[in-house]
Amino acid sequence: MILIVDSGSTKCDWVSVDKNGNQLLEKIRTKGLNPAILKEKKLFKIINKQTELKKHKDEVTHVYFYGAGCGTEKPRLQLKMVLESIFSKATVEVKEDTFAAVRATISEPNEAAVVCILGTGSNCSYYDGKELHQRVSSLGYTLMDDASGNYYGKQLIRDYYFNHMPENIKVSFAEKYNLDADFIKYNLYKQPNPNAYLASFAEFMFLNKESDYIKTLIKKGLKLFSENMIFQFKDELKSVPVHFAGSIAFFSENEIREVANELGYKVGNIVRRPIEGLVSYHTSM
Template sequence: MILIVDSGSTKSDWIAVDREGNKLLEKIRTKGLNPAILPEKKLKKIIKSNDDLKSNRDKVTHVFFYGAGCGTEKPTQQLKEVLQDFFKNAQVEVNEDTMAAVYACINNPTEAAVVCILGTGSNCSFYDGEKLHQDVLSLGYTLMDDASGNYYGKQLIRDYYFNNMPENVKLAFGSKYNMDADYIKYNLYKQPNPNAYLANFAEFMFLHKDSDYTINLIKEGVRLFAKNMIFQYKEHLKTVPVHFAGSIAFFAQKEIKEVAEEMGFKVGNFVRRPIDGLIPFHTKDM
């Protein structure tokens, strides 16, 4: 049994397949396994709490894990050890989530492209057709993650409290979410995964795209992301496409295309869930 995992900070999707790529179990979903945020004890607890993983752990021969928070050595090694300890008969590989997006987005294995992730968090890399190049190391949701779900959640909450929302939008936002200050601070400062908590608010933008306020909010985040991340690879932008993966990108396609035209880069593919494209990649040579 081969397990392929695509993990963000909010959730992890697990697919179990055989060597021919046939699915052996229904898709498994657990909480996100971000080793840059969660301690080892919490990572173990999330994995052990899933009955499907627990009952099939001895059958697993390979684990291919792609996740947020796996872009630097220490958290990556920590998560690899956790997975190796649980799946004792398996070979374990842990890669940053950008590689899953690359394999899912590119049109052929040797295509060069700039590949972006806009989900709970955000990231951007250049793939030269063989190797991944990361010019900016992520410092996480507090300092980076422009145009991500947690970025937009933060902006929405700020605009609500600073009275920068149109009144009708503010009423709709306040009726959909618990905007009590103590409740918000409790979730931000006393609960795990505050980035995922913030990202939950981003859905509001896509339910209210009839408002100039939300459209402008989306575009401003994309502009910031393009300036700080995509244009790190400006020498390639005239010759390669810019692909996007993740739910935020998928639902903001129109706005991303408009910003791309405005700022002068070529948009390629949009993939909401990279994991489905990883099955043929990992079984073709098995």
């Protein structure tokens, strides 16, 4: 049994297939497994809590894990150790989530492209057809992650409290979420995964996209992301497309194409969830 895993900070999808790509179990979803945020004990707990994974762990021969927070060595090795402890008979490979986005969005195995992730967090890399290149190290949701779910959640809460929202949007926002200051601070500073908590507010944008305020908010984040991340690769952009993966990207497709047209780069493929492309990749090798 081969396990192919695509994890963000919010949720984690597990697909089990045989070597021919035939699905063996129903797709499993757990909470996100971000080793840059979660401690080892919590990572173990999330995986072991899933009864199907626990039941079939000794049947697993390979684990291909792609995840947020796996872009630096220490958290990546920590998660690899956790997975090897649980799936003790399997060969385990852990890569950052950008590799999942690359393998799910490129049209040809050796296609060069700039590949972006816009989900709970955000990231951008250049894939030259063989290797992945990054010119800015991610410092996580507190300092970076422009145009991500947690970025937009933060902006919505700030605009609500600073009275920058139109009144009708402000009323709708307050009806949908608990915006009590103590409740917000409890979730941000006392609970795990504050980035995922912030990202939970981003859904509001896509339920209210007819608002000029929301459209402006989405495009502002995308312009920041373009300027700070995509334009790391100005020379490469002259000849390659920019692909996107993630829920925020999927639901912001029109705005992404508008911003790209304004700023002068070419948008390629946009996929919501990379997991389907990963299955094809690993079973056709």
